[in-house]
Amino acid sequence: IYGNSGGSSDAVVWGFDPTAADEIGDDLKQLYADNGVEADIELRPGDSETGARRDNYQRLLEAGESEPDIFMMDNGWVNVFIQQGLIANLSEELDESELQTVEDDYFTGFTDTARAPSSGDLYGLPMYPDFPVMQYNKAHAREAGYGESDFETWATEPKTWQEWSQLTAEIQEAADVEYGFTTQWDIYVGTACCTFNEVMSSWGGAYFGGRDNLFGPVGERPVTVNEQETIDSLRMMRTFVDEDYDNALEGYASGIMPSDVTQWVEESSRAPMAEGNAVMHRNWPYAIGNNAAEDALGVDNYGTMPMPYAVPESEAAQPGTGGTTSALGGWHIVLNPNSERKEEALEVIRATMTDEVSLGLFELWGWLPPKPELFSSDRAAETGVVGNYLDTIRVAGENTMPRPVTEVWSNQSTVIAEAANEVVAGETSAEQAMNDLQSSLEEIEQQ
Amino acid sequence: MANVTLDNVTKRYEDVVAVDDMNLDIRDGEFVCLVGPSGCGKSTTMETIAGLTKPTEGTIHIGERDVTKLPPKDRGVAMVFQNIALFPHMDVYDNISFGLRLRDYDKEEIDRRVERASDIVQLEGMLDRMPEEMSGGQRQRVAIARAIVREPDVFLMDEPLANLDAKLRVHMRTELQRLHKQLDTTIIYVTHDQAEAMTMSDRIAVINSGELQQIDPPLVCYNEPTNRFVAGFIGSPSMNMVDGELTPGGVTTDTFEVALDPESLSGVWDGDPVTLGIRPEDVHPAEAADELAHPTAPIEVTTDVLEPMGDEIFVYLKLDGAEADDTMEGERSSNSLLMSVDPDSDIAEDDEISVVLDASKVHLFDADSGDAIAHGVVDTAAAPAADSAVAESEGGD
Amino acid sequence: MANVTLDNVTKRYEDVVAVDDMNLDIRDGEFVCLVGPSGCGKSTTMETIAGLTKPTEGTIHIGERDVTKLPPKDRGVAMVFQNIALFPHMDVYDNISFGLRLRDYDKEEIDRRVERASDIVQLEGMLDRMPEEMSGGQRQRVAIARAIVREPDVFLMDEPLANLDAKLRVHMRTELQRLHKQLDTTIIYVTHDQAEAMTMSDRIAVINSGELQQIDPPLVCYNEPTNRFVAGFIGSPSMNMVDGELTPGGVTTDTFEVALDPESLSGVWDGDPVTLGIRPEDVHPAEAADELAHPTAPIEVTTDVLEPMGDEIFVYLKLDGAEADDTMEGERSSNSLLMSVDPDSDIAEDDEISVVLDASKVHLFDADSGDAIAHGVVDTAAAPAADSAVAESEGGD
Amino acid sequence: MAAETQPDATTRESRKSGALVTLTRRIENLGETGFAYLLLTPVFVLLGTVALYPLLRTFELSLYQNLVGLGEAEFVGIENYVSLFTGDANRWLPGSTTFLPGVSVNGTFPFVHLNGLLRSALAVTLIFTLVSVFFETLIGFGQALVLDQDFRGRGWVRAAIIIPWAIPIVIQGMIFFLMFHPQTGFLTEILAQWGIVAQTNTLNDTASSLLIITVGDIWKTSAFMALLILAGLQSIDRGLYDVAEVAGATRWQRFKLITFPLILPTLGIAILFRTIQAMRIYGLIDSVSSCTVVPSLSCMVVETFNTQRGLSAALAFVTAAIIGVVVMVVIYQQYKSGDI
Amino acid sequence: MATDPDAESNLGPLSRWTRRVITDQDTRDRLYRGLFYAVTLFFLVTTLFPFYWLLVLALTPNNAILSGDWNLPFLAPQGFNPQAFVEVFQQIPFHLYVLNSFILATMTTIIVLVIASLAGYVFGRLEFPGRGLLMLGILMISYFPPAAFLLPLFDAFVGNAIEVPFLGIELFTPPRLVNTPGSMVLPFSALFLPLSIFILTTFYAQIPDGLEDAARVEGTTRLGALFRVIIPLSAPGVATAAVLTFISVYNEYFFSSIMSLQNEPSEWSPLVGGILSYQTQYTTDFNLMAAAAIIGVLPVVILVIIAQEKIVSGLTAGALKE
Ligand SMILES: Nc1ncnc2c1ncn2[C@@H]1O[C@H](COP(=O)(O)OP(=O)(O)OP(=O)(O)O)[C@@H](O)[C@H]1O
């Protein structure tokens, strides 16, 4: 029945986000056409679940399929595809000048996730980054007596966890809100890559001895989870939950975080915030788009701030950590080495590097530009709801901590998530959990 | 006490009345045969007694109890099914002992009874066979054994010997009779075998189209059938029937006359159409007339087909002067007679002979209703011998 | 051409030999009845002919073709199964027309044939019934109809009339005979009904324990059985058997003597143990002795049970002087006789009477092997009447 | 008349198509064995290409290591298999999952202790299988007996009972996930009061999740059992019940002596396949909880599929082998009753 | 007679005994009926409750689901939004996904029934050497997690060469089947075949030989007897095998999600693919998923109700005298 589904046969086929392809597909093609891409583009939506999409791409590439020609890939997996040799080396495909631009103008931390750690070659072109920020309900804050001037400071100046927790407790009390802080701490990849990673880094901790060892070499880097800073970061999280916690951290507010966080992922944690039932909420910018929308809380009642921290960068135990830290999300464009339309595909990739397209994507779908400088452009600031929060996001973007993606990361991430979850759920002490995690990670490292 | 009483029992299926207002009163310990044409409702009657079919109307009593609404298991009956219905997943031993095991008899008692039953049905040594490994007759014998081990108040047996050979059938007949005496149970028995019905039963119940025609001891049914149907049904080969008309001197048919004393008959008049019935064994060659107390006048016939049976020969006779026989060979119509003769007789096909009827064995039926008018009404001229009016069927036994 | 030939056919189940080295040669258009005790292998023989069971050894020909390995559908046979085997998901019409529909007959032809067949089996108006809505006899008639619509080369009928009443059975018998004549097909027919076997068949094949005993025309089997088994099996009630011993003057049993001419017998000697066989109808009250050409000397007996059958009475006789009868009532042992008499006889139970045997009807069997020695060897004193040596069974017909 | 017989048997058919007739005749004439194998050809072809070939390839994979990631694929023989049993492979399994439960012996009752029972993929799979198949059989049987009765509205009850089976696993997962989700989980509190499930972190608690998943599976797949058993019940010749009833059998005896033995073959098949399916549980775990929390054997296969493909292949074969051992019991029963 | 334990109850006045049995019988009947309805109700409640929950979810606006206040005993929708049943079709061409699944399931069911019928006949009714081993071999296919078949099949279905296992010798290049029904129907047929074979084997084995014999004498081949007599008489078994296969395929996603390279109806993505389309990276439209599931279940329920007539119509009554 569905004979030739392929569309025009010489179009560049692009493995794309299904929702976006559906909603802005035509505008997007127009955007590229306006920016000099002559080839037709066919958006081929992948699975809405990113894990499934990754598996799908892996199978296609392993089977030597020539389509899609280019893929959108999560920065969390690109590394694995590089390791497996499944995607094309852009350092060999792009001009020197273009490579230089990537080197100079992009968020470095984000770009790094598209490079081969050993050679530094570029395998993916950053398309859009994603940085979580701390979001809060201004209306509740106002009830505790805070005003616009406070909010302005908060937007760019990170607080310490201690201050922040007291602030949260205070507002929670004043506004009589059910939840102080909502975040995600389920046993899932998001905890390992992001929420726990952020908290740990902001305490000066790291999984593998700091920023330099993020992408390997596996087996030759230290495992550093059984360290005080990491343990303390978990104790802090537990302190937020449990008012009767024996091992509570001094000076931190308690009872501001519901035990439900141990089963929450992004959406489930966002729901109470959207309902006005929470003071603070850690989430990706998409949540700002939703919660601060006209028909939700509205921009006036919704604020953002950089993620709090416990230890400044200078005092961090693990090199390259400390200070406010945002996990790193976002997507790259990669090239299928078997593509039969490589030239046209590169044309698309090059167009993506233009500011026009970056801003266009932001306007069309809220995808943040991969270059910090574009954050300050007027055009960006006028864009949608999120345009109002670029200050904070930019701070976040400059303080990111990528997940340590290697070929063993998927194994490690499940152990990490499990351990972090256990502690916050109060099932194991932080010391015990990190001790166990240390040995588990070491074992995995010794492949 | 296990008399079985059916009061006005009717069983209707969608468009068929299988049993029609049946009244039966079977005494405790009695052996009653149900006979009737195929599809007349015998099995259905049995099923209502067993409780497998709820009658549409009417009540059933076993002993003093109204069992109409009781489930089969509480009725104290054992049944041999017409369709045998062995349990395919059980061997012969398990099939036979089924009813006993249900009642938690001890192993030895079961063994003993199964052994005896399998002896009776001559299935010794086959106890570990599965039903599928047996011949038709062997299966039927298992079904019989399954019923007789039970020793219930009432036995219902639906053509239990249909698939057995003659010899075994005679053996089983005797065994069943002995069992009947021994256990003193009531037995209701369906058979198509005349010999079985005649020899085993205390009374025979003749059913036609779901309606009870007559229930009487075998010889009463044989000699004094209440109607044409019973007369034709009991006896094999069946009674000769010749249509005629009542005259002052007797009965006149198309081809012959029989002298009778119509005066002695009640309720019928000159000129009434009647059917004259005479059994094959009561038709004799004219030579044998003097051996008979009441021979009729000789009748001219032509022999047609001869059927030698070994112990006798059936001779089909065409009545001379009758219209051409339009039914086919072997089937009998109103203008042919069947005669049974000795195997040594020298009768040949297409002989022209004369025969006489034993007037004392002649039956008269109302041609319209089929009801019997008289049995053995002899010629007025002769001494009034053993004539009798129609026996009231209620008065049987 | 549809003669059916079985050459050395043997069928063994795990531990049972159902058919044992059977040789049968049935001619085209012949009507052969298979008879034998329950479980003797009749159905198995039929199944091997139909192709439903592969013989363990031996070959089967139908016409000129060796069909031993042919599937049933290519053998041109139609079969009425002992277990009826209607297709429960089809109504009567569909059951009957099944074989025709398989062969793509056109609708009208099918209708015509089904109508005729259902007429023959008297199932008009029941064509849209489902098997489960029919009585046992009705189902069996559907099975017959299903076979006869086919008009094949060979009919195999395994007790096709077992569940039908006597009247219908006579009707069906005639119909089958007519069909046989009309279609000129070969018919192999299993029955337990003596009358059927005697009247319908060209030849009767008597089987025992899987082995063919005799195959001969009915009267030959009746009058000249090759062995004791056949003698006892054919005829109902069965032949009286009395053990005795050969003497120069005849045969002596425990209780009586029969004068014979042992000289005329070959292969036996004085003092050899023999069994004397005499059919019930050849036992006569002494008064009738003069009607017989060759009566034996009177034998003193006491009447035991009387079984009135309507058209005759069976009289069980205890031989005086015999040891106390240790078998039970109704079953016959070597020291009792069964006599068949007229229903009008005035014999009563426990009478002391004398009887004579028709010496010309006496059969002699070797007591050990059971083989027939002679049939109807009359007293030397009397004129040598219709005596005959043992008929060679091969020479039958 | 015999002439009328002729057209049917031979000429008619041969007119249709001579070749076809010869073919069918040739087929009919094959011996029992030849005929059997001929009819099985489609099965062999289909299973050979679509099942056996991939399995062989997968088996080939199971002898290699490093199929995914840096470096050359390395032939390691049965090392992947061995590593499962020595515990070396545990580090590739998600979270703190182990393949075998740890066994230790000490002086306290019951002397032999299975450590981390619920962390062991093997143990979790077996526990799940045992419990779910047991209850599914029981409930399915009950449902089938109900559906076997004649009563008003039975069609609706039938449809209702089958609905769970018609629901996709993701939705089944969603239903139960949301029943115990922190926000929507109206059941958590009630059940936690009785100590049946954990009060918090319910779906990340192995025992609670395993219970929920087991119940969810029972809810859905009892219908599978019910359908099969019902079909078995319906195929029983009702005449046998008549016989049994007249013989005096009570309801229970009829069930025990007629119904049960006669549906035993069907029941055996139902249990056999349910056991196999249960031992391959994955989808429901994935959608209600996660393979990290409730590790099943199939979970392990899927979770290692993209990282340790050789190990994943070995796990698939080991899973199959374990299933083979477990269902041997059922098969033996079937064998004894002559159904295989 | 006297030894019949039943007779013991004959002791005592007959009338009283009679009365007791009669009342006893009535009470027993009533008790049984009561029990029966209780059990039926129990099954109805337990099977329908989760489904009711699904309906509640479908009717509740999505943002009210996670913030809702769900409490027993009465679980009512939070708000009333039947719109979800329409939205399901507005977001994606859901009917096409349903259609795909329906077509795939129908094709698979037909293939499986035909092949399994032949095999069921062979295993159920013929005796031949190797029977047990073959059955075991077929059964063993179903021991393997579906993932064990995945890669080689995917490889073959995208059109890469078939290699001899272990030797690496290329045999031939199969046609490219991905994104066609073939790539799904083939593995489904193989994977669901063993169950159907086993079901049909048991049912076909139970049909009395006499009926097959009768059909064969009437002029069918062995296969003709299979299709004309054995299969109709095994209707409950065949219908059950069909229903089980159909539903399994209808709801299948593992293979179809892989063989259909994109989750697009035009590439034969099935029902579950459609349902999963209501998820995005972060958000899940539970209400739409629930509504879609309910819509997707309907065809199956209707089908099952139809097929059930077969499942409850096993008839061999009146066939045989034995
Ligand atoms: N499948 C089988 N396995 C073992 N023995 C069998 C099987 N089928 C039949 N037999 C045995 O073979 C013998 C012959 O059986 P067959 O059915 O041919 O008898 P029959 O002459 O038709 O008897 P009946 O008059 O009782 O129908 C019997 O003793 C029977 O028990």
Ligand SMILES: Nc1ncnc2c1ncn2[C@@H]1O[C@H](COP(=O)(O)OP(=O)(O)OP(=O)(O)O)[C@@H](O)[C@H]1O
């Ligand atoms: N379930 C049914 N539905 C409709 N009619 C039925 C049903 N069962 C029996 N009948 C009809 O009821 C009548 C009586 O059947 P029954 O079985 O009692 O006959 P029967 O006297 O036993 O006959 P047979 O000697 O042939 O066994 C028959 O005409 C039969 O067709």
Ligand SMILES: [Mg+2]
């Ligand atoms: Mg009947």
Ligand SMILES: [Mg+2]
């Ligand atoms: Mg037989």
